Amino acid sequence: MNCASYLIPVPKQLMRSRYAAFVLGNVDYLLKTWHPDTRPKDFKLGRARWLGLTILHADGNTVHFLAAFHSGNKGMLLEETSRFVCMDQHWRYVDGDCTVTPIKRNAPCFCGSQEKYKRCCGKADISHPIPPQSTNTALRIHSRRRRFIEDMGSR
Numbered sequence: 325m326n327c328a329s330y331l332i333p334v335p336k337q338l339m340r341s342r343y344a345a346f347v348l349g350n351v352d353y354l355l356k357t358w359h360p361d362t363r364p365k366d367f368k369l370g371r372a373r374w375l376g377l378t379i380l381h382a383d384g385n386t387v388h389f390l391a392a393f394h395s396g397n398k399g400m401l402l403e404e405t406s407r408f409v410c411m412d413q414h415w416r417y418v419d420g421d422c423t424v425t426p427i428k429r430n431a432p433c434f435c436g437s438q439e440k441y442k443r444c445c446g447k448a449d450i451s452h453p454i455p456p457q458s459t460n461t462a463l464r465i466h467s468r469r470r471r472f473i474e475d476m477g478s479r
């Protein structure tokens with residue numbers, strides 16, 4: 325069995341699961357799916373609140389995506405083309421070319437709510453309900469879920 329097998333998740337699926345791991349703070353999973361040559365020795369997740377992921381294109385061993393996050397008081401948009409390699413019958417994240425730009429306050433919110441960003445996830449305190457899955461293929465994991473899990477963990 326090699327990475328062409330239908331039993332092995334393709335890089336796009338790995339990208340999604342790694343994004344979920346960022347949202348949920350699952351450092352073990354991130355390290356496990358990182359290529360040993362590029363895996364950081366001392367990796368800690370920052371305090372970013374992740375708002376959503378949109379995969380723009382996936383082809384062979386690369387995945388081009390947008391991921392929005394809040395850091396400090398600012399909304400930022402990460403655009404990256406990630407590279408993956410197949411190793412020991414699993415795809416692993418190697419590295420990527422990325423740019424990070426501020427999210428415009430009047431832009432449509434990244435979560436798909438149809439609201440302006442400043443009235444939605446751009447607020448310091450999010451109060452809108454989690455929007456239903458929209459029609460594109462984006463995986464959206466609202467940061468609220470993470471808070472929920474943190475609440476559960478502290479009980």
Ligand SMILES: [Zn+2]
Pocket residue numbers: 433434435436437444445446
């Ligand atoms: Zn929103």
